[in-house]
Amino acid sequence: MGLDDRKLDVLRAIVEDYVATQEPVGSKALVERHQLGVSPATVRNDMAVLEEEGYIRQPHTSAGRVPTDRGYRLFVDRLSRVKPLTPAERRAIERFLVGAVDLDDVVHRTVRLLAQLTRQVAVVQYPSLARSSVRHLELVPISTTRLMLVMIADTGRVEQRLVELPTPITADDVTDLRRLINERLGGKKLAETPPLVQALVDEVSPGLGPAMTTLATVLLETLVERHEERIALAGTANLTRGGLLDFQGSLRPILEALEEEVILLKLIGEVEPNTLQVRIGDENEIDNLRATSVVSTGYGPGTTIVGGLGVLGPTRMDYPGTIATVRAVARYVGDVLAQN
Amino acid sequence: MGLDDRKLDVLRAIVEDYVATQEPVGSKALVERHQLGVSPATVRNDMAVLEEEGYIRQPHTSAGRVPTDRGYRLFVDRLSRVKPLTPAERRAIERFLVGAVDLDDVVHRTVRLLAQLTRQVAVVQYPSLARSSVRHLELVPISTTRLMLVMIADTGRVEQRLVELPTPITADDVTDLRRLINERLGGKKLAETPPLVQALVDEVSPGLGPAMTTLATVLLETLVERHEERIALAGTANLTRGGLLDFQGSLRPILEALEEEVILLKLIGEVEPNTLQVRIGDENEIDNLRATSVVSTGYGPGTTIVGGLGVLGPTRMDYPGTIATVRAVARYVGDVLAQN
DNA sequence: GACTGGCACTCGCTACAGTCGAGTGCCAGG
DNA sequence: CCTGGCACTCGACTGTAGCGAGTGCCAGTC
Numbered sequence: 001m002g003l004d005d006r007k008l009d010v011l012r013a014i015v016e017d018y019v020a021t022q023e024p025v026g027s028k029a030l031v032e033r034h035q036l037g038v039s040p041a042t043v044r045n046d047m048a049v050l051e052e053e054g055y056i057r058q059p060h061t062s063a064g065r066v067p068t069d070r071g072y073r074l075f076v077d078r079l080s081r082v083k084p085l086t087p088a089e090r091r092a093i094e095r096f097l098v099g100a101v102d103l104d105d106v107v108h109r110t111v112r113l114l115a116q117l118t119r120q121v122a123v124v125q126y127p128s129l130a131r132s133s134v135r136h137l138e139l140v141p142i143s144t145t146r147l148m149l150v151m152i153a154d155t156g157r158v159e160q161r162l163v164e165l166p167t168p169i170t171a172d173d174v175t176d177l178r179r180l181i182n183e184r185l186g187g188k189k190l191a192e193t194p195p196l197v198q199a200l201v202d203e204v205s206p207g208l209g210p211a212m213t214t215l216a217t218v219l220l221e222t223l224v225e226r227h228e229e230r231i232a233l234a235g236t237a238n239l240t241r242g243g244l245l246d247f248q249g250s251l252r253p254i255l256e257a258l259e260e261e262v263i264l265l266k267l268i269g270e271v272e273p274n275t276l277q278v279r280i281g282d283e284n285e286i287d288n289l290r291a292t293s294v295v296s297t298g299y300g301p302g303t304t305i306v307g308g309l310g311v312l313g314p315t316r317m318d319y320p321g322t323i324a325t326v327r328a329v330a331r332y333v334g335d336v337l338a339q340n
Numbered sequence: 341m342g343l344d345d346r347k348l349d350v351l352r353a354i355v356e357d358y359v360a361t362q363e364p365v366g367s368k369a370l371v372e373r374h375q376l377g378v379s380p381a382t383v384r385n386d387m388a389v390l391e392e393e394g395y396i397r398q399p400h401t402s403a404g405r406v407p408t409d410r411g412y413r414l415f416v417d418r419l420s421r422v423k424p425l426t427p428a429e430r431r432a433i434e435r436f437l438v439g440a441v442d443l444d445d446v447v448h449r450t451v452r453l454l455a456q457l458t459r460q461v462a463v464v465q466y467p468s469l470a471r472s473s474v475r476h477l478e479l480v481p482i483s484t485t486r487l488m489l490v491m492i493a494d495t496g497r498v499e500q501r502l503v504e505l506p507t508p509i510t511a512d513d514v515t516d517l518r519r520l521i522n523e524r525l526g527g528k529k530l531a532e533t534p535p536l537v538q539a540l541v542d543e544v545s546p547g548l549g550p551a552m553t554t555l556a557t558v559l560l561e562t563l564v565e566r567h568e569e570r571i572a573l574a575g576t577a578n579l580t581r582g583g584l585l586d587f588q589g590s591l592r593p594i595l596e597a598l599e600e601e602v603i604l605l606k607l608i609g610e611v612e613p614n615t616l617q618v619r620i621g622d623e624n625e626i627d628n629l630r631a632t633s634v635v636s637t638g639y640g641p642g643t644t645i646v647g648g649l650g651v652l653g654p655t656r657m658d659y660p661g662t663i664a665t666v667r668a669v670a671r672y673v674g675d676v677l678a679q680n
Numbered sequence: 681g682a683c684t685g686g687c688a689c690t691c692g693c694t695a696c697a698g699t700c701g702a703g704t705g706c707c708a709g710g
Numbered sequence: 711c712c713t714g715g716c717a718c719t720c721g722a723c724t725g726t727a728g729c730g731a732g733t734g735c736c737a738g739t740c
Contacts, residue, residue: 021402024732026733027732027733028731029731038683039683039685040684040685040732041684041685041686044685044733044734045734046682048733049732060690060692061691061730061732061733062689062730062733063720063732064690064733065732065733089519093537102500104500104568135482136480136488138493140475142477148476148492150478150498152480158498160442161442162496234599235599236576237592237596237599239595240592240595240675251577251578251580252580255579256577258576259575259577329564366701366702366703366704367703368702368703369703378713379713379714381705381712381714381715382712385705385712388704400720400721402703402718402720403702403706404702530727558732642707657697682739683737683739684740685716685719685736685738685739686735686737686738687735687736690733691715691724691730691731691733691735692731693728693729693730693731694728694729695728696724696725696726697724699722699723700721700723700724701720701721701722703718703719703721705716705717706716706718707714707715707716709715710712710713
């Protein structure tokens with residue numbers, strides 16, 4: 001389709017102005033604010049073409065133009081270069097993440113940092129258990145028929161579950177079990193554990209049979225079935241910036257969606273190495289979020305990925321800036337994790 | 341001061357109608373909807389007195405009356421009886437809480453349940469470490485100079501911290517340390533531990549000195565200084581019910597306040613045994629929440645209190661219903677905790 | 681052939697006047 | 711002390727008019 005360079009320039013100018021002012025932009029204002037080197041009339045002709053192709057639209061017959069989702073998409077794909085972060089931003093990131101004492105702390109600081117820098121809603125997934133390995137399993141006797149199982153993953157995550165045993169158990173038995181499960185499961189990817197757990201049940205000494213069977217059930221639940229993905233969220237107040245102009249006046253559906261962990265996971269959890277995803281408006285699968293855009297990426301120590309993070313905001317967002325920030329924060333978090 | 345019974349009846353009627361309809365209520369509508377046994381004119385006279393005393397006010401000269409914060413306060417203190425829960429609600433509570441597998445699960449289910457039943461924003465504090473005892477301390481060797489310290493509290497909370505040792509340590513030393521700290525600290529209230537930890541440092545065998553000193557620092561941080569209070573939140577989408585009429589149109593300050601854990605803790609964390617607090621509008625210390633009311637109470641196994649929970653909504657809320665629900669949920673949660 | 685200036689047209693926004701009606705305060709009478 | 715009646719207030723709504731930003735189109739120019 002005949003989109004020559006100038007038409008693309010016009011589209012870029014429209015997106016930039018609209019993001020900045022939040023008002024439909026007209027041909028005259030455009031030539032004033034940008035050096036396009038042509039007259040408003042020419043721009044109008046270009047706009048007509050852009051509108052025909054579905055990149056922009058007019059909210060009302062007598063108003064300026066506004067980018068469509070498709071327009072933003074083209075902008076993101078071809079018209080924007082990533083803004084480098086300012087030194088101040090870099091410093092902010094470093095200062096924020098240094099001094100985190102444990103995983104909870106890292107995640108909390110990260111999500112707040114992201115929300116603050118992008119001035120949008122930030123979402124950070126805790127390192128996924130599915131992508132973790134077992135570092136250590138601990139059995140803590142609570143009573144003769146109750147144990148607490150604590151699983152420590154290499155990503156720093158810690159999960160615990162209470163185990164109700166069918167028969168009493170001695171301290172020595174607990175020691176045996178502890179050694180046994182650590183020998184067999186320690187260092188293994190969580191995903192690989194089910195057959196190993198099964199094997200344990202089969203070969204354990206007869207006296208420990210019932211206890212081990214119960215323990216195995218809980219182990220499997222903890223290690224794979226529950227697959228509890230945790231999520232941290234911050235910056236919901238940023239949804240109220242821009243008056244009620246974005247989101248056609250109702251935050252309702254968005255707040256509802258943000259309360260569902262499943263939905264959040266869908267948003268930021270499906271990541272591939274070295275990619276950064278931008279989902280714009282209608283491209284979102286979740287109906288409640290059709291008025292928003294999501295910028296997300298994976299993070300992890302080195303080149304591996306252990307979880308996702310991202311931000312959510314109005315389709316009218318500063319894509320270049322947001323993309324740069326999300327990418328930078330993900331990288332820093334990965335570095336911090338690598339140090340553990 | 342002459343607030344006779346009928347004037348109180350009028351106030352009650354105004355509160356009930358306004359809560360139900362969200363519209364200023366006039367004298368005529370009042371006598372129609374309630375059996376007051378007098379004419380609108382009489383009611384008008386009573387209203388004039390109530391207004392003079394500051395219990396109600398007129399949004400506009402030619403509009404009906406609306407309760408003031410003071411009016412709600414009087415209503416809550418003297419005019420409302422607690423609504424008993426419906427059997428359906430009781431069943432909902434039980435069904436919701438049964439089947440929770442661990443503390444996280446209990447807290448999450450509780451907060452969602454509260455939000456759903458009251459149709460408001462729900463806040464639940466995790467069992468406070470300050471009110472917990474040490475059940476078990478675990479040391480997991482990560483490398484020769486790194487340990488992971490895991491603290492399991494009797495309330496089910498689990499905290500972990502990484503310890504960087506100044507000098508390498510052997511597996512046997514770890515075993516010794518583990519036994520030692522559990523002997524001395526196990527079963528103790530977290531608040532009582534600092535002198536005990538200090539004593540440990542002084543008397544430990546010389547070879548373990550440096551390790552124990554480092555460990556002590558982290559122990560103190562974990563047990564008392566950090567005092568990390570965790571909070572769960574749900575139902576923020578409920579803030580958008582009632583159009584933008586409540587909260588004079590801006591959710592901003594409220595969402596901002598809800599993001600600050602410190603603020604939430606202030607809201608629901610300061611509880612005394614067997615009390616239920618209702619803070620109405622201006623009575624709130626936090627400026628951002630002057631347009632909201634908070635109903636909160638403590639919960640815990642038996643009669644002890646380990647944390648707080650509550651809901652936040654517009655001053656125009658169904659106080660009797662909300663109070664009943666908050667109280668009931670707190671009781672059920674206490675029961676669930678008692679079973680562990 | 682591409683760009684430009686000019687011009688008529690559209691239509692949302694604002695201001696203003698007029699009407700309506702819910703609700704009030706007050707007063708005289710029971 | 712309560713009641714019915716009455717004049718009054720004032721916000722909500724409606725319809726009209728003028729303004730102006732912005733457009734589409736067309737004829738003219740480079």
